Amino acid sequence: MQEIELTHLECSDCPIRHRAVCARCDTQELDQLEEMKYYRTFEAGQTIAWTGDKLDFVATMVSGIATLSQTLEDGRTQMVGLLLPSDFMGRPGREMASYDVTATTDVVMCCFRRRPFEDLMRNTPHIAQRLLEMTLDELDAAREWMLLLGRKTAREKIASLLAIIARRNASINLGRAGGRMEFDLPLTREAMADYLGLTLETVSRQVSALKREGVIELAGKRHVSVPDFDRLMLETGDDTDGGIPV
Amino acid sequence: MQEIELTHLECSDCPIRHRAVCARCDTQELDQLEEMKYYRTFEAGQTIAWTGDKLDFVATMVSGIATLSQTLEDGRTQMVGLLLPSDFMGRPGREMASYDVTATTDVVMCCFRRRPFEDLMRNTPHIAQRLLEMTLDELDAAREWMLLLGRKTAREKIASLLAIIARRNASINLGRAGGRMEFDLPLTREAMADYLGLTLETVSRQVSALKREGVIELAGKRHVSVPDFDRLMLETGDDTDGGIPV
DNA sequence: AGGGAACCTTGATCTCAATCAAGGATGGCG
DNA sequence: CGCCATCCTTGATTGAGATCAAGGTTCCCT
Incomplete structure (x- = not known):
């Protein structure tokens, strides 16, 4: 997990110090992000999205804990991701949620509507690169987890x-x-x-x-x-x- | 798994028709990729990299099968990835291999030295975006796999x-x-x-x-x-x- | 304070996959 | 051709964790 120096704001009032999407962006880009961002809150136990639901935003966790999980036909379920503050949720380029997303505590998310975010991403290489880093970290975590599930x-x-x-x-x-x-x-x-x-x-x-x-x-x-x-x-x-x- | 239209070459002589890193790039970028690419072959059973080894290239699988695996102290091992033709291997921005990579059949890879590839990536947004897509696909696969390991x-x-x-x-x-x-x-x-x-x-x-x-x-x-x-x-x-x- | 729901603990038993063990098939190589 | 190594199959037994079951704690609500 590497340190990111924030060249500017810290996504204004989000208490996010690392792994934030907006790190590394220049002022103009940050302004654009600022403009399109909005906050959503979810209560403990609330479902944020079901697999297959339309999900028209991506988001950064500000506070609270959420989980990603998948379910087999007969109801057996497996958690496949844990969202902690500063983690990113959602997938640019995909309409539907791929997992059930559930708030396990009260949750605050800093959201960006998907379309404008995708547009911004196309124009500002930093963001895709930052997301790539974050996604690669997530992939590493998922693979450690596979070792845990399969062999521990x-x-x-x-x-x-x-x-x-x-x-x-x-x-x-x-x-x-x-x-x-x-x-x-x-x-x-x-x-x-x-x-x-x-x-x-x-x-x-x-x-x-x-x-x-x-x-x-x-x-x-x-x-x-x-x-x-x-x-x-x-x-x-x-x-x-x-x-x-x- | 979506289809990619190739606007130009198909990474010249690589038999890669989709999920190729070089898809979507314009001629000049392709030329740069062409210039820096080289092929490596590995025999069945050969280890391509050990966890922690310096790994100074990224690559696309051209033919054959390779595996990514992780091991616990006492030798229990878990495969965490399967590389099939057209899959991408390696991690821009990381020096060391995070997994043991092993050829299970004879393998041909189309390699790019990591540094120049990273430079190219910084200058051509397409590539980071394409890699992001591919990495997100891998993450989905890893998570399906977690469901398999945990609950099947x-x-x-x-x-x-x-x-x-x-x-x-x-x-x-x-x-x-x-x-x-x-x-x-x-x-x-x-x-x-x-x-x-x-x-x-x-x-x-x-x-x-x-x-x-x-x-x-x-x-x-x-x-x-x-x-x-x-x-x-x-x-x-x-x-x-x-x-x-x- | 009392009732109830959600969550947690502990015990008894069972079952699926691991482990231990033996031997069979396949294929390379002298 | 026969030897050996590698890979695979099958059987017997064991064991870790699942399942079934009962009861305990905590905390909210009235």
């Missing part, structure tokens, strides 16, 4: 998910520490299960096991404290310091 | 893989038929297992089962004939006509 044990999956959220939180809040980390789990046990290709019972059992062994501490069901991040990383099965760039 | 049964996984290869072959050879389809499996049972997050024994058993039940026919171990593609699709668990755009 339940315990490793849980540890990996906790490590991802901890690291992602830390990089926003503190800069990563090797030591203690705390965060709120933004997902229900069921959502975690859908993320990891498990059942919610297995998630619950493995979380309990990690707690019992002191790898994590829980305050309530959702607030997690990791006394030693390196200890947690040992449980992920990853090469030391691999890490998923979500 | 062994039998569904095998059926899905066969369907992907059959469809992909058909779109190159014949245009897709609803009826009979034939192709050579470009992967060993072990490679299929690494693709699907299974063991090679399970792959073998499920292939045998599909054969026993007449869903597929085998001539030798590698030549597959699908008497009724729709019947095969029923076994994938997918929504009718979903389909993975590899």
Whole structure:
């Protein structure tokens, strides 16, 4: 995840410091983006789009958590993406949503209508290049995730998910520490299960096991404290310091 | 997978008719690409790059099959990408390979040295836009694959893989038929297992089962004939006509 | 405070795929 | 032709996680 220097505004009032679409653009382009942007909010649990719906905007996550998921005929579902603040959503050049998009907490998005955004993209090479970088990052994350889904044990999956959220939180809040980390789990046990290709019972059992062994501490069901991040990383099965760039 | 009209050359002697990087470029850009391109061949089984290796080119697959894979500390491996003719490999803006890349058959690639390619990309917006499209397609494929890895049964996984290869072959050879389809499996049972997050024994058993039940026919171990593609699709668990755009 | 819904935990049992094990087919090469 | 290596198949057994089931917690609403 590389640092982007912002040459100008920071997308004005969006609290976005990196991975923002508008980074690198010159004033004029930023003005155009400013002009076409608008905010939308969604409540926790609300569906932002169903697969196949017409989706006439692209957007950057400002706050909250949303998920992308896919479903088989008989209802089995798999989460295929996690949208955290500063992530980009939507696909220039495609009319329909390819996934179910759901807000798991209250969500604010900074949206751009798709057509004008596409036009702007055609005229300003920076944007396509920036989107390409971001999409390649997402692809890397998806592929790490495939390794998780295909080859990790339940315990490793849980540890990996906790490590991802901890690291992602830390990089926003503190800069990563090797030591203690705390965060709120933004997902229900069921959502975690859908993320990891498990059942919610297995998630619950493995979380309990990690707690019992002191790898994590829980305050309530959702607030997690990791006394030693390196200890947690040992449980992920990853090469030391691999890490998923979500 | 949309059709690209080629306005000019077809990357001269590369047998690439769609998804080629050089499609849509004007003559001058094509000339520049022509100038910097070169071919490389790899033998079946040869490793093209190890994770972390310096990789100073990007490339388009001309012929053959290659795989991208990732490995955990203890050796468990998961294939995360399959490179078929016309697929793009490599990442502008990144020095190191992020995956192990292996030729599973003899492979010919049309390569471009990374630096000049990046320069060209900066100057010709078409290319970044085209790469963005291709990367978004890859991301879709990766996400379908995640659904497969996380939620499908062994039998569904095998059926899905066969369907992907059959469809992909058909779109190159014949245009897709609803009826009979034939192709050579470009992967060993072990490679299929690494693709699907299974063991090679399970792959073998499920292939045998599909054969026993007449869903597929085998001539030798590698030549597959699908008497009724729709019947095969029923076994994938997918929504009718979903389909993975590899 | 009481009722109910959503969410979570834990136990018992079952099942699908992994693992362990043996042997068969294929093909290259002396 | 026979040897060897690689790849594949099949059988027996095990085990991790799914499924089925019951009850606990938390928190909102009246």
